[in-house]
Amino acid sequence: METEAPTLPCAPSASNPPNHARRGKQSNGNSHSLGSVCSSCPSANSFSPWCRYMSQSRHVEARELMYSGALLFFSHGQQNSAADLSMLVLESLEKAEVEVTNELLENLAKVFSLMDPNSPERVAFVSRALKWSSGGSGKLGHPRLHQLLALTLWKEQNYCESRYHFLHSADGEGCAHMLVEYSTSRGFRSEVDMFVAQAVLQFLCLKNKSSASVVFTTYTQKHPSIEDGPPFVEPLLNFIWFLLLAVDGGKLTVFTVLCEQYQPSLRRDPMYNEYLDRIGQLFFGVPPKQSSSYGGLLGNLLSSLMGSSEQEEGEDSPDDSSPIELD
Template identity: 40%
Template sequence: MSQTKSCRGVTRVLAKLEESVRSGKYYEAHQKYRTLYFRYLSQKRFDECLELLYDGSLRLLENDQYSSGADLGLLVVDTLEKTTVNDSEFWIHRLGKLLGKIPSNLVERETLLVKSVKWSSEISKNKIGHPTGHPTMHKVIAQLMWSEGNLEQARHHFLLSKDGNGCGQMLIELSQTKGYPKEIDLFIAQVVLQQLCLKEITSAAETFHTYIKFHPKISRTDPPFVMPLLNFVFFLLKIIESRKLAIFKKLCELYKPSLDRDPSYEKYLEKIGVIFFGAPTPPQRANNGIFGDLINQLFQGLEEEDDDENPTSSSVEADLD
């Protein structure tokens, strides 16, 4: 088939497609979108294909055709996987918009979400080193989940988003709606430790300082805090630059009674000791159910350091002065 005939054929299908949408024949419209997808793909007209599929997905979703709209959304991701776009973040935000149009209880949204994160991980792992997905993709999803009140899922994606300010603000809401007053420090401590395990020092510091600045139940932004764990996290973030294992160990000893409130902290602190302070890698332990799975997800791909330092008896407070 000549290129001219092919173009005329595409023009005819586009005209029929518009008529199908206008008359509410959404099944027909969906099939015509798919037909054009295959034609554009065979002609390597990727930019036109992406625009067509995105527009079609959005139109179908806005007319409550969720399965058909999500299917075209998946074809958007499929096309993105076959080409290289100049502005990947532009398409990340577009995928986020499509996800927001699909009801959260439909399996189609989860499918599109997973595919979108996977594509974003492919474009980001070589450029910025994020095999778990592009931080902007996680930020877009986190904000969507937060807007829908799904704070636990929002927390997961904020953890990978590099958006410390958003993460801190969301944690304030999470602690106020899901936690007890005595757990205010637990909410922030766990997330900061997880961010540090992911080597996200800047995000961890931003999350912590946003949390203590805007949380209505925390009256100050510098120690001494009433809640010991807030003091611990504050000093931990301060001493990371020192890379001194002795100070880190002393800090953990001083706050051990508070750290023992959550058994998961031990594993996080072991990893932090290895990454930032040259502590020896601890013996591998068996997974502990859900917690073990979480740890594996967080630590996958992280490089471990084996150098050790001899601890001294210097106090943490003295070294911080």
């Protein structure tokens, strides 16, 4: 149960959450009910400092007011009110077209960390925050914000969502440490190789060779159940090791033989060949999937080998080819 609403530094309090707030009486220039302060009422006659600041394009003041108010509400257990103010912080960022900075990303991540993990408001907040952080580029959000979100979710032991955000960050080392904890606390001993294999393949699907290499090296060095390598006892780990070397070389013939030789290991997860189809397109010049009498990964590889020799140079496929779902 939420406690009594606190008083904002710049405005006297009212105990109702913003969504149900009533406008308070004005006694002086700084005397507004908390309901008025938190309201997003678009009325030009509103006494809300938020509305006044926004109408005057004083976005910094509006944002700082809402941010400090949100933190105050969180500290008093007022989740609903804090979430409403947090959304107004984002609104001020969107309307002001503010440049993305580390400070702003850290503020958004702090708000995210204080929200109830099970609240629908948190889902809406993170979706909107990531969209803003992309700067209209159409990408999936700023890598630094993804990293901060991943760290918060890791602390909450929400490993699946943490892994998703690590994939869209540049923190391969952090991802590896999280995966070690995930594997040792939730996985089977027989699956230690699969945790990192999936991450490496997904990083490569996102054209992030550097993080793919870092997550593999760190994970295999830090996991208590993996013996020193390479080479490794687990065939799947050897495949990933060879794959990373092949990506650097860009030779399609090497990639083809590698995938053929390790098919027994690759059949452990039906998604592996899907990822490898995409990796083949990105790094080895394999054409996108098309109807073929062969079908599947090896069919694509054979079609490529029988095609033009220029594919051997491993040019990247167009960026608009269909992405794979990385869930």
